Amino acid sequence: MAPRLRIPPELLTATRSYATTSRRIPIPPPFPVTRSCPEPTCPCAEMPKGLEIDHAQNLNGTMAGYAQQVLISTGQSDWRSRIEEDGVDERWGMLGRGLKGMVGRGGKFSDPYNNILITNSSFPTSQASSSSNSKRASALLFPSFKYLPNIPLDEESLSRFVQAYLLPRTPHPAHDILPKEERDAMKRVQALESTFPDAADIRHSPTILICGHGHRDKRCGIMGPLLRAEFRRVLRGKGFSVAGDEGNGDGAVVDKVGHANVGVISHIGGHKYAGNVIVYLPPEHRFSGEEPGTLAGKGIWYGRIEPRHVEGIVQETILHGRVISDHFRGGIAPDGKILRL
Template sequence: MKLRPSLCWLTSSKPTACFLSSTPCRLNRSRVPLDIPPPFPVTKTCPEPSCSCPPTPPMPEGLPIDYEQPLNGTMAAYAQQIVICTGQRDWTSRIEDDGQHHTWGQLVRGLKQLLGRGGRFADPFNNVLISNSSFVPSSISTKGLSNASAFLFPSFKFFPSVPVQPRESAVAETDLSTFAQAFLLPNTLNPMTGSLPEAKKAELVRKPELASKFPDAVDLYCSPVILICGHGGRDKRCGVMAPILEDEFQRCLRAEGFSLGECNSGTIDSPGHAHIGLISHIGGHKYAGNIIVYVPPGMTIKDSSTVHPLAGKGIWYGRIEPKHVQGIVEETILGGKVLADHFRGGIDRNGNILRL
């Protein structure tokens, strides 16, 4: 049989010819692994706690935690996450079916109608993660209109009053479409949208000039935000784990001198203040507890003026137990290091997805 020449690549030399055969081509040189440095400081494993912490609760029967699959890369890619303040600690499995008599429920449904499949601003390359949270809505209202409150990441903004009334309302100056155009649409479209009509492409691009219509928006500059998936109505594992993790984060952050409080424009962002909230489904219940740590762009390393290495980033962790909370507080929130053994993925202020 005549053998066809092929190219076999040696690790550190030019390609050389060999012949295809029924046995694999054997090379004398071993493959050298790529040594790509991580995009942020890393701690290989979460340190053991130096103080007593609550035991890990048992999981519901038939719903174990997956300790086998590697976590890196299990975070779904997204462009932004809007975290809606509901004041509730759990929700129905489909959050758009909840809050029928609340403005936050109107906000969830309105956003999904605008951004979801078939919606006016539907764009498969602009995945906006819509999450409910236990944060209490701000008491601020505008001219008697129906408004809801929400955080937006990685823009690091808090909106005490997002309009949910239709624009046709006699007193409404802005509506949810205006909000979406000002903050939720991409600045530039993915090249794959090139075949769309010009008018449609123009509609799908952010209109930053509309941001001025929301003067009560607050930039988060100093205060970290810790989000814990606690969606027991979707999966019992998160419902069991989240309250214990919430208590432990509160204890550890208070021990470090952080204050914790409600979401109002006066205290939403200040040095030494932190926000901890339960949120709805973000994917990966089998990795409970699931945590997102958003480090604000103006945060510094503890007791120094050094810029925090994770400033402006969101870090996703999985398989977090109470014994890991102190390590997250000390290593990630205060020290600027990512715990590699719990890292699911991350996002920076430009919407770039981070991997190890």
């Protein structure tokens, strides 16, 4: 039998120490970070009692990955548990079902490496779309930061919409085994954007989204409207004009310096972390009146947000471009890369 190799204890200790040390090498976050949300400087709404919120799990990484979020304009603040079953006679319902049928499982543009998050929002349908005799609907796209007020709902037009805005510019390497013709059919066709002449870029106005899907989970149904009102109040106090209320004339999506769009949205996952908030900061958003910062063009997901945190989010993230790590669930970059701490 070969003699057993004996490692000197001091060498073994040194090796373990090195391994332990190497695991603890800090990796700088990909954006400016502040640990905790600052305490509010003025009275805010009361946190509802009795909600079962998970305060134990680390939130970082609890956001599901996606390539693009489609926000369908519905003009209402709650929907059936399964949004594809809602709005049967509404144009926005037709848009949701049509897109899910094309990019969802079994659809002709289904791609497990190009997850499209289809979400209803409280933003109203554009006036031109709602008054049109033809069937059209409105939607926003993030992190493309696009607003499409008039999307035709026939199958051919929806197919063009998916090809123009929702397919990846380059298919995932896992598809390299496919014939070239099939791979090409999976790529975005940017030339088709010209067939949607009303499409507009959102370059300046931050968009704040709060899950308020009460028919899916009561925690979000309670927190959504409460946080929307608080964001509107705080943003106005910071000098922003605000849009996002349905049915009152100031709900239309607007893009201009000093303006914010605030809306309630349907299920995005993580009810137990309510309130759930997404902050999309457009490419030319100015932080504290300066040049665009590291967060420009990105979307930041927050969880366990209470009314007392709203002022801190506005101050730290929207005004100063810093992520609050205690509430950070994940994020998305302009190229679709998922952000983690």
